[in-house]
Amino acid sequence: MKCPPWPQGKKLVHLDLKGAPPRVEYLHKLIELFSQLGVDGLLVEYEDMFPYEGELRLLQATVQPAYSREEVLYMQEFAKSKGMEIIPLVQTFGHMEFVLKHRPMWGLREVSHCVGTLNPHKEEGVRLVMDMLRQVVELHPGLNTLHIGADEVYMLGEGEESKLWLALPGHTVEQLFLSHVTKVAQAVKKAWPHMTIIMWDDMMRGMSQDTLKASGLLGLVQPMLWDYTPDLNVDTTVSLLEKYCSAGMSDVWAASSFKGSTGVYTCVPSTQRHVDNHVQWLKVAASISAGVHLQGIAITGWQRYDHLSVLCELMHVALPSLAACLQTLSHGQFSAEAQSIVTERLGIASVEVEAMGSTSAGESLFPGRRLAELTVELNALLNxxxxxxxxxxxxxxxxxxxxxxxxxxxxxxxxxxxxxxxxxxxxxxxxxxxxxxxxxxxxxxxxxxxxxxxxxxxxxxxxxxxxxxxxxxxxxxxxx
Missing domain, CATH: 1.20.58 (Methane Monooxygenase Hydroxylase; Chain G, domain 1)
Structure with a gap:
């Protein structure tokens, strides 16, 4: 089935730097390729690769050096010169493993055995998050949009302070989630009134319109609805987006995937699987009402499922998948024409990296081509x-x-x-x-x-x- 092309808004590529952070020279080759493929911006999840300073210096990676301040600034300048915007993603509630794993931060966990979730009752937790955001914003001059994460806040409500809070009449885990996110979003708006704030939507999916309306989040955040599955349920997704719109959150984002969502230790991606995910998203975009303002789509490429999990598919083996997904969005389907554009641009025989063939030519159109070939060969041997x-x-x-x-x-x-x-x-x-x-x-x-x-x-x-x-x-x- 052919859909209309992706209707409007930005096409962002997610750069997940919490695993296999590309060397700076390689990063620039990737940005160059992204711009040629029609990408409008980068959703950059620095995590421990950001050059935090002062008390937050301990958040920097130790197995390899974090990017320097100069490298972060130069990456932005280079992306801007290619017409691409940079949107940093900083986790502020769940998936804070890279922060809360450090012994001085242990006391800020919701429960001691869950390294990812921040205790929402401690003021120093909000101060910590705001310090992280402040350092990131200051190193991104002219920044207009910030993603505050807030997905998969596991074990919320299980901590001792949360249990006491939840014992009070009318208090729910939903309100506990919303109160922390609202506090963070309000602090961001106070510090940077012009800032657009995006957050992941999954913790809000089960909430009623009334709960969302009463949350204090309206006008503060734009939900980014993520679904990476090849059989994404179009009707369910459309009704979710309509619900956010009816609750007063009419500015919404989609998030698809070009790698890193098949299995936690997958080594080589299936392009078809990710193309199918984008075809479903095209059906969603074609089915929503005019009141839903789709701001764009973030095409995610996870390097790890979380900070403490193993590496999944790395960037170099996933570039054919990314190019195919972008062409699918542009054409409304992954037609023969879309396929031939990908194979010609990247100089490959097939959009499936396992069947792309080897080449003696240079890698100007496909940075990391040689490593992709070697990875596929070694993976076949190992299996x-x-x-x-x-x-x-x-x-x-x-x-x-x-x-x-x-x-x-x-x-x-x-x-x-x-x-x-x-x-x-x-x-x-x-x-x-x-x-x-x-x-x-x-x-x-x-x-x-x-x-x-x-x-x-x-x-x-x-x-x-x-x-x-x-x-x-x-x-x-x-x-x-």
Whole structure:
């Protein structure tokens, strides 16, 4: 089904820097590509990569250096020179893991075992959030729009102070959420009266119109409704947007996804899955009433599900998906024409990164192309049944079982064949890993390459190494 193209408002690309933050040179190549693909702005989630100062310096990343003040300013200037706006995203309630994991901040958690949620009753919590926002705003001269997060505020109402507050007549968890967000939004408006404030919508989805009307948020924030699924329910989403509009929040945003929403440890994205998500969003945009003012869409690209989870698909493997999603929005469908625009611009054979083909040409249209190819090749190797299930093959199970290993009574002829096969796989993997590492550290910090390899490669290599070592030990007992 063909829909009208994306109707209006800005097309933002979400830059999630809380995992695999691109080196500055690579970041500029990405921004250059985004502008060529028709992106209007960047929704930048710095998290621990922001150069916080003073008491907040402890929030800076330690596994790699945070961006410097000069780098943050230069990134903005470069984006503006390409006609792109920068909107910082700073979490102010939920997903504050990168703040509340630090021992001096432990007392500001809603409950001790939930590292993400801020206690809404402590004034120093609001002061902390405002200090973070102030530093970010000051390092973004001329800033007009700010995203204050507020999604997935887990365990809210479970803290001791919240339980006392909720015991009072008429107090609900919904009001507890709204009161904190309203307090933050009012403080932002007081400090920067011109500022447009965006927030995630998920904590408000179940609220009635009356609750929203009475919240004090009207005129203060613009909800950003996120749904990253390929089978997004159009009717439900339309009615949610209409509800926000009827409650007095007529300025709303959509948020889709081009990567980082399939599975928490997914390595290579499926372009089709993300294109399907955008087709559903086009149906939503075509179905809402004229009263709903769609301000734009943020195309999210998560590098981690949260600060403490593993890396998911990195930026370099997801650029075909991003280009395909943007063309889908421009054409109203992912037509043959839209596909050919993507494959021609990026110089690839297919929009699916696993089938894009290799090239000897330069990477001017596709920054990170070589690393994307290497990632796909290594991922295929790591997931090949021969390697992944090596311990379950007939020879290992038949002639080198735990029983044999324990007694060191083995058939040297067959176990040496097993050893040879495992060693061959290890050599191939080690060569591929070395190539990936070499390329990855050109685009990302050393710590990213280390983490990615430990996450994806080490669990597959470890059993092969163990088998070769154990065979050597056993054969030494049996062969003179």
């Amino acid at each position: 090949s049944e021969d390697i992944r299930f090596f311990e379950n093959n007939m020879f290992v199970r038949g002639w080198f079982s735990p029983y044999h290993r324990q007694r060191k009574m083995v058939s040297p002829l067959i176990t040496m064949q097993i050893h040879s096969q495992a060693s061959t796989y290890l050599t191939v993997l080690q060569e591929k890993v070395a190539a990936v590492r070499e390329e990855m550290v050109r685009l990302y910090p050393e710590s990213t390459a280390q983490e990615w390899i430990e996450e994806h490669v080490s669990p597959v290599v470890a059993p092969l190494l163990r088998i070769t070592e154990e065979i050597s030990a056993c054969v030494n007992e049996m062969v003179p």
